[in-house]
Amino acid sequence: TSDGAAGPGPGADMQWCFSQVKGAIDDDVAEADIISTVEFNHTGELLATGDKGGRVVIFQQEIENKNLPQFRSEYNVYSTFQSHEPEFDYLKSLEIEEKINKIRWLPQKNAAQFLLSTNDKTIKLWKISERDKRPEGYNLKEEDGRYKDPNSITALRVPVLIPMDLMVEASPRRVFSNAHTYHINSISVNSDNETYLSADDLRINLWNLEITDRSFNIVDIKPTNMEELTEVITAAEFHPLHCNTLVYSSSKGTIRLCDMRESALCDKHSKLFEEPEDPSNRSFFSEIISSISDVKFSHNGRYMMTRDYLSVKVWDLNMENRPVETYQVHEYLRSKLCSLYENDCIFDKFECCWNGNDSVVMTGSYNNFFRMFERSQRRDVTLEASRENSKPLQVLKPRKVCAGGKRKKDEISVDSLDFNKKILHTAWHPQENIIAVATTNNLYIFQDKVN
């Protein structure tokens, strides 16, 4: 995307305002309502969320407000549908969760919108279309659909389309199933708009969007002897511009870039991105905190970003031996890893995202905090998504965590952080400074302050 598209660079001057919050107010969170994925479409007009109950909710930006800067981030519910249901694998006596792991939008080709949604085992292509007219004046049917007695018809007329209230329909157009033994963690649509990949712990498959009964396996890291298993695939993505290139991250903290032109099976990587471990940081848990939970290409395709437990790293695709930038998300947790292991937080998989012009990266943390890192100015900010700060257009105050020593006023000490309030999923509008931040069961929408 072009440089001016995302508006002024954030910098320390940028302020964020509350716009909306979606979801129940209760503190008692129903498990099915836990948000598991958030994704803007390519224009940013639509915002999709998936939850643990297998539902997809799509919000649409209010077009009338688009020209009113302070209201341009108003999103209203556009469509809600049940994407996946719980299933049972009888052969393995295993329940298959209906939780939506990922949603990816297809670029729009016609009036309808298409998205891919996936749970642990099955990917579905959904068509979301609008209907604002209905036919009236059939010759053979009454208005209520009952068939007329043919003998009673004395004249012919042409049915006409009359306006009706807008109806948004979601229908499953393709179901891609039975291709994954392990749990699907990623899907990614190729820039060729014909294929997409799906990745599980050990394999990556390539699909054609039109063909559901077969897929090609392009990466397979399953060892012949499972005892020799040392790493799994944690995320995968196609390059935004080069349809032959994909990357996948591993639980060991490495990223492999593969070129599908080299061979049918891309087990041999073209590039291996790995940063040597800092020996001074070694602990019982150093292996597991280096596991990469998310990988995202920049919009311009020149960089990629990875998220591990404590940091975000930006890699130049031309440099494999170390990242070009490393941002500490919550370094104060490094001394708490044992407790975080005990309460399972160390297994949390945080995602990360770029802004439209790749100048800022964002990721979530605990206590409903989320962090933004501005790359060129090396400035960062911590903000909080909370109901207390949700008056319309209220400016978010930067937060600060006190790692140790004397706690200043307005700072929060590490021990007061609520580790049950975690922000795993965030999304940035592709063109504007509008962000969607998911707490456990609420979706917050913020926009930059308009002066």
Next chain:
Amino acid sequence: MSTAADMDVNMDVNMEARRILAVSISKLYASRAQRGGLRLHRSLLLSLVMRSARDIYHSSSRDSEPHSGPSPPEEPMDTTSSVEPERTVSEPQPTSPSAQAATEEPEAEYERGASGDKENLSPAKQSRKRRGKTSAAPDFLPSKRARLEPGEERYAACCRSGHPESLTSLSLNRVISAF
């Protein structure tokens, strides 16, 4: 020569390693009851932590002993699995993960012993045959009912009896056979 201070640090590390092992085992047990089945990624990470904890535990135990004698007596081998007795040698290179939780391989697997184990392993014993399949179904094989209590009881009994070696050998074997 280890000083008294070194011994103290060793004890701390030892305790910490034991605690982490205990936590890890209970997590592995709990993950059997999880919706969606065993997660390979999570199980792998748990096994990495357990392996580090076990290695550190054994090396700190060894260092705090006045002499490094023969391996401590092993727990009787579990009749329902083909798990080899746990070894105490900690290797400079990590051995294969002690627990692998492939969703397609729920039967008992075991960890290869370290190279120093050969004295106790005859070629015949190195058979990889999964005897667990043919024996009577034990109560801790993955089943639709989550029987956590027996495993936890055994573990707790082990703790109380204060046999650290049996703790590690028992726990990893139990854990592995749980998959």
